[in-house]
Amino acid sequence: MEKRETGRGSERTRFGLLVGTPSDLTDGLETLAALQFLPTVSEILDRYDPHEPSERTYVIANGTLWADTAGTTLADRPNIVPLLVSVGLPRGEDPSNPLVISNEAREYFAANGPIGCRDSTTVDVLAEAGVPAYLSGCLTMTFPEYNGRRSGSFVFVDVAEEVRDSVCRSLGVESMDIRTMTAQMPGLPGGLNRRFVRLRQMAEARRILRLCERSATVVTTHS
Known part of the structure; x- marks a missing residue:
């Protein structure tokens, strides 16, 4: 990890806060949960906005904030360095296979693993797709x-x-x-x-x- 700020003129680690749908309070709770663990917030980043920070920025990408509703990941924003923890997968239409993972998501997870998952079903789906994964639980469970x-x-x-x-x-x-x-x-x-x-x-x-x-x-x- 990059050196954190220790004084004027020194390099510092940038942390971003990832936000989701403005009208969805579950996204808001996911963002609040991540905010607990950030020492500072250099920039607020929107999962739906293609804007990329000008410098390397670390974000906690929990819940389903790692992608937009179309399943497009943050991979095309290389200055965003994700910590993928408490990850959830979108639900498909097939009741026998309720969680789905796209090829793009699989490649993104494989490049940024291991992946912390909020439930055991997500762990199983990722493991079957060849992605290293472990059960981290939901980040909202870390509220005091x-x-x-x-x-x-x-x-x-x-x-x-x-x-x-x-x-x-x-x-x-x-x-x-x-x-x-x-x-x-x-x-x-x-x-x-x-x-x-x-x-x-x-x-x-x-x-x-x-x-x-x-x-x-x-x-x-x-x-």
């Missing part, structure tokens, strides 16, 4: 444990109404504080400052994190 007072509320995130009602009946919690929310943020009008949009996503992700960690139970469809 909350030991304060809990509210006693039940939070359901992107859970169907009938499933929520069934869970509440089975647990006998119909009369308790029940909150339903989605990980998708409302859209914003075009032309807004990108920094404002990102700060909004981070602020909302922090709010959801604080709400969930203080609740008695959280039920979610997100892995």
Whole structure:
């Protein structure tokens, strides 16, 4: 690794913060989780923006932030040096093979391995593709444990109404504080400052994190 900054004029290691879909709070949580481990942030890098940093920059590429929704990796941005940990794979249409890996992704992983995976299924898929992989778990599991007072509320995130009602009946919690929310943020009008949009996503992700960690139970469809 390059020498970190030790004084004026010395070389320094640049760290970038990788961000995903502005309206997706799960991407926001993945970014918050990675931010914990960065000593400094030299640049914010968008998974959907082909912009490449002018200097060699290290990023934590966790979750599905290593590629855009079309499966295009960061390989064409050689100044981005990825630490691929807590990686997830996109889901395919075939129920018998729910996780898919493209040839481009396989080559990218092989060149930047070994790959830390957030679940054992991803480890198996990568291993079968000839990519060295290990189980690292999800980076969001590294948020500090909350030991304060809990509210006693039940939070359901992107859970169907009938499933929520069934869970509440089975647990006998119909009369308790029940909150339903989605990980998708409302859209914003075009032309807004990108920094404002990102700060909004981070602020909302922090709010959801604080709400969930203080609740008695959280039920979610997100892995």
